[in-house]
Amino acid sequence: MSFIGVDIGGTKALAVRVESGEVVASERFLLDRAMSTIDSLAVAVEKVADGDVRAIGVGIAGLVRTADGQFIWGPHVAGTEIPIGSELATRFGVPVAVDNDANAAAHAEFAIGAGAGYSNGLLVTLGTGIGGAIVASGEVYRGQGFAGEWGHTSFEQGGILCDCGRRGCWETRASGPALARLAREVVAANPDGSLARSLGDRTITGESVIAVADTGEETARSLVTEVGQAFGIGLSDLIVVLDPEIVVVGGGLGSVGESIIAPARRVVADSLHGGNLRIAPVIQVAALGESAGAVGAALIARERTNV
Ligand SMILES: [Zn+2]
Structure with missing residues (x-):
């Protein structure tokens, strides 16, 4: 069967x-x-x-x-x-x-993946944009069907034009395209610089910039940290609202792991009201890819x- x-x-x-x-x-x-x-x-x-x-x-x-x-x-x-x-x-x-695809992914991660054993948590996918799903009391919370589209929460007034047609959405600052855009700006301003040389012939994507950062190249590292911090600021808002036990981070960029999640984790640790007196959620990379x-x-x- x-x-x-x-x-x-x-x-x-x-x-x-x-x-x-x-x-x-x-x-x-x-x-x-x-x-x-x-x-x-x-x-x-x-x-x-x-x-x-x-x-x-x-x-x-x-x-x-x-x-x-x-x-x-x-x-x-x-x-x-x-x-x-x-x-x-x-x-x-x-x-x-x-x-919804993110609901399905959350179902798997909380049944047999990184969220197994937790009843209240979030799956946050970080890739081309930011999406995800809410698991509450062991069930996926759907709202009217679109819950978890938090990539389009307002991150800044005005801001960069988002694929959704609005400006300043969270994912315009925290996503693969956001990281690639920052890298392209650096390369355009300094075509013979260290980042440009390290990227070589590679297409500038979020993943390629992270790969360069992981070799220790300083500019790439600072750009990855900047995007990771923007990811962490938005995550802090989700955590303040929903107080999950665990945040499982998936998606093409999130699955890359610690280089982008570590700065986000630091922002979350510093920003939660109540500080050390409350239990911050576990923030962990998704298991099922x-x-x-x-x-x-x-x-x-x-x-x-x-x-
Ligand atoms: Zn948007």
């Missing part, structure tokens, strides 16, 4: 097959932009399906009505109001659970079928 989980974003998808709690098959692939979201999901399921599939779970980037598996809207997904749950159930003849969303979707599918 197997459960299939698919994590689908704007450009790529990851499908896994889970049997007896273990991932036994995994396929990552780029989406064919000419294909509808439903057809892409069907392709993903077929890539890993084998034998007795009991249920399918889908984690998708955007607003989802979990009751009937309707995808409402997402900034990077083609189409709106897509009946993913009913369409896939008809095609494959099994129950289908659909959830990029497979968290797909694995979480499979686990949600399994729970919906009560097996």
